[in-house]
C-alpha cells in the first residue's frame with residue numbers, strides 16, 4: 321500500500337517541483353562559469369578550487385541521506401501496515417484487552433520512524449551550512465588571489481568586484497540543486513521500491529498458445545503430485561487421485577494436512593514441483609489460465625465480500641449474468657428470504673468485507689454466486705465456524721444444490737457433507753492415507769473410522785460442527801464435531 325501511495329506521491333513531487341528548476345540551475349551554472357572564464361581564466365580556476373570540496377560533501381550527503389530515506393520509507397510502510405491491521409482487527413484487540421500492548425507497539429514503531437527522520441535531518445543540518453561555508457571559502461580565495469593581482473596591477477578593481485559577485489551567483493544555484501536533492505533522494509528511494517514491486521517475476525505464466533480453453537467436462541487427475549510452499553518443506557507428498565465428471569470428492573484430514581493446498585493447486589495459484597495435475601486430460605499448465613479459472617466456482621473457508629450491493633457481490637463483475645439469474649440463484653440456495661428482508665433487498669449496500677451480514681448470510685451469498693456462475697467444477701472449502709441450526713440447514717441444502725451436476729471437491733468439516741460425497745479422501749501430513757466411500761472407510765477401521773467413532777460418541781450433538789484440532793492428541797471433546805487423533 322505504501323508503495324502504491326506514498327512512494328508514487330514522492331515520484332510525483334519530483335516532477336511537480338524538482339526537475340524544471342534543476343534544469344534552470346544547471347544552465348545558470350554553465351553560463352556563469354563561461355562568463356568567468358571569458359573574464360579571467362586563472363581567477364576562475366582559483367574559484368573552482370572549491371569544487372572538489374563540494375563534490376566530497378555531496379557524496380557524503382548523498383550516501384547518508386539515501387540510507388536515511390530508505391529507512392524512513394520502510395518504517396512508514398510498517399506504520400501503515402500496523403494501522404491497517406489494527407483498524408481491521410480492532411475488535412480482536414478489544415476482546416483480548418490488548419489496547420495498551422498495541423499502543424506500546426505502535427509507539428515503538430512510531431518512535432523508530434521518528435528516529436529515522438531525525439537521522440536523515442542530521443545530514444541536511446550539516447550539509448547546507450557546509451555548502452555555505454565552502455561558498456565562503458570560494459569567495460575568500462577570489463578576494464585573496466584577485467586582491468593580490470589587483471595590487472600587482474594585473475587586474476582592475478572593477479573586474480575583481482564583478483568576480484566576487486559572480487562567485488556568489490555561482491553558489492546560489494549549486495545550493496538550490498542540493499536543496500532539490502531532498503526531493504530527488506526521496507524519489508530515487510521511492511522509485512527503487514516501486515520498481516522492485518513492478519519487477520517481481522510473474523510466477524504463474526500463461527502459455528503463449530495455450531493448448532486448451534473453454535468449458536471443461538470436469539475430469540480431474542492428480543498424478544504423483546509433490547508440492548511445497550517453501551523449499552523442501554513438502555506439504556503434499558506423492559498425491560494421486562482422480563475424480564470423474566459429475567463426481568463429488570470430500571477431502572478430510574486434520575488441520576494443516578494440505579486440503580486447502582489441493583484446491584489452490586487446482587486453480588493454479590501455485591505450480592507444483594513434480595508430477596501432473598490434469599483437467600480433462602490436459603496438464604493445468606497447458607490450459608489457458610483465465611479459461612481454467614472460469615471453470616471453477618469457489619466457496620472459500622473465509623468468505624470475502626466486496627463493498628457494493630448484495631447483487632453485485634453475487635454477480636462479481638460478470639455483467640452478462642442477468643437480474644433474473646441472480647434472483648434465481650439466490651432462490652435456489654435459499655438466500656432469497658433473508659436478502660428480501662434486508663432494507664433494500666438485492667440492492668442493499670454491503671459494507672467493507674461484508675460487515676453487517678452474519679457469517680451464515682455471507683456463506684449463502686457466496687453459494688448463490690457459485691450457482692449464478694454455473695461452472696463445470698466446484699471447490700468448496702467448508703467454513704468451520706458454527707452457525708445457528710436453521711441457517712446450518714439452509715447451508716446444507718445450498719451445498720447440495722450447488723454440488724448437483726458438477727464435479728466437486730469439497731474440503732469437508734461437516735459429517736453430513738462427507739457422507740454425501742461419492743468418495744472420501746483422507747489426508748494425513750500431506751499424504752493420502754485412505755480413499756473410498758463412507759461405508760468402505762468405516763470398514764477399514766483406520767483414520768476415518770476413528771474420526772467417525774469420536775463423532776458418534778458425542779451422540780445427540782453429532783451434527784454440530786467444529787474445527788478440526790491440531791495434530792496434538794487431545795481427549796474427546798464434550799462439544800462434538802470431527803476429530804482426528806494421531
Ligand SMILES: Nc1ncnc2c1ncn2[C@@H]1O[C@H](COP(=O)(O)OP(=O)(O)OP(=O)(O)O)[C@@H](O)[C@H]1O
Nearest residue numbers: 549550555573574575576577578579580581582788
Ligand atoms: N501460503 C502459504 N505459505 C506457506 N505455507 C503455507 C501456506 N499455506 C499453507 N501453508 C502450509 O501448508 C500446510 C497445509 O496447509 P493447508 O492450508 O493446505 O491446510 P488445510 O488442510 O486446509 O488445513 P485447515 O483444515 O486448517 O484449513 C500447513 O502446514 C501450512 O502451514
Ligand SMILES: [Mg+2]
Nearest residue numbers: 579580621701
Ligand atoms: Mg484449509
